[in-house]
Amino acid sequence: MKEINIGRVLMKKRKEKGITQDELANYIGVSKASVSKWETEQSYPDVTFLPQLAAYFNISIDELMDYQPQMTKEDIRALYKKMSGKFASEPLEAVLTECRAIIKKYYSCFPLLLQMGILMINHLELEKDPERSAGLLREAKELFVRVREESEDVAASRQAVYMEALCSLTAGEPDAALELLGRTVEPALPAESLLSAAYQMKGEPEHAKSVLQAGIFQNMVVLFNFLPAYMMLCAQEPKKFEETLRRTLLAAEVFDMQSLHPWHLINVYVTAAQGYMIQEKTEKALEMLERFADLAISDIYPMKLHGDSYFDLLDDWLEELDLGGSLPRDEKTIRKSMTDLVTVNPAFAALASEKRYQMIVRKLT
Known part of the structure; x- marks a missing residue:
């Protein structure tokens, strides 16, 4: 991140031009002491001098000020x-x-x-x-x-x-x-398959694989956003709810979500527990919360998006994301959020007197 640094630019450009502070001062119509203070950033040129200085060194005012309105x-x-x-x-x-x-x-x-x-x-x-x-x-x-x-x-x-x-x-x-x-779901036209085919046609099979790995990973993350939401919508339909949970847990096992992306599995457990509370199935709700707590206190920190032995070409793609593999919240905030999901969640208020629930809370806190 760059700050305005006119002093450094003035000194650099003056030396490139091979002139003294006296010569620059005479051209601008100020004292040598003023130029010296500008270069050492004890003071800054009056704004009316900026066009004159920029023109003298044949640079823009933004370049003169070393001002970068954009960040990398x-x-x-x-x-x-x-x-x-x-x-x-x-x-x-x-x-x-x-x-x-x-x-x-x-x-x-x-x-x-x-x-x-x-x-x-x-x-x-x-x-x-x-x-x-x-x-x-x-x-x-x-x-x-x-x-x-x-x-x-x-x-x-x-x-x-x-x-x-x-x-x-x-x-x-x-x-x-x-x-x-938009009020309807548009048909998805994934570019990954075409990109992969193009790279394969160019004789770049590893690049083709990496594109598809990124596509599979992204769609997997999307799937684990959809499934808990759908499961919650089905909370009043026990059979549909159970089947959604069964398929979700199977998919989580297939893709090793506990290691690859534990936050999504944590969300599955909490959502399932909330659904069971709606159905008044306390024992099953507690079972899901116990799974949640065991995962939340396990060796999953620091949480970071990453590949594994299957997604072995994923890490380079992840590093190109805006935040790289980092999650959007600090670890301390994530830990507190996970605790709050159980301890201050009104869906679980009825469990307060349950010994199993109290043990879960103690684990988390």
Whole structure:
């Protein structure tokens, strides 16, 4: 991340041109001491001198100021990780103030705005005041709207639409979400099979495999988003609920989700437990919560997206993602969220007097 650094640029350009501070001062019409202070950043040139200085060195004013209105992917990734850690360890309002200052500074850097909005959404639960939480949600949504309306990056705009719709749903505005997403499911036309075929045709079989691995992995993640949601919708239909859970657990075993992506399996267990509570099947709910707790306290940290012996070409692709293989929340925040899924979840309030439930809570805390 670069800051304005006019002093360094002035010194560099002056030396390249082979002139002294006196000569530059005479040209601009200031004292040598002024030029010296500019170069050592004890002070800055008056704004009226900037066009003259830029013209003298044949550079733009942005170049003169070393101003970068955009951040690199690496900068954004590092910043996200840093701020995520701050959300876990520092006062919420102080971190939000810092986020807002960064947003203001890089307001034309759409990849950054997208990630800052996602950062806010992923830490929304830290704001306990409903009114301020709603305000923070609106703030994040405004960032997604800006990216959607003004970014020329198709992928970023598409992601912004998704996040804006998520904000609308969180705010209890389903019609707004439907308007953004469309009211029907369009047939999927996955590009991975064509990309893979193209690379294979070019005689690049490993590249072809890596494309398909990335496609399989992405669709697997999507599947494990769909299945718990569908299972919950079927909570009032015990047979459909049980069959959905059975298929979900089988798929989790086939793809080794416990190792590959434990967060999704954790979500399956909690959702299943909630469904069983709706069905008043306490024993089965407790069984799911016990599975949840055992996984939550197991050796799954630090959580990071990664490949395995089957997805052996995946890691390079993951590193190209906006956040790399990192999850969107700090480990401390993730651990607390997992504990809260059980301990402050109203769905499990009726279990408070159950010894098995109390043991689960002790495990988690």
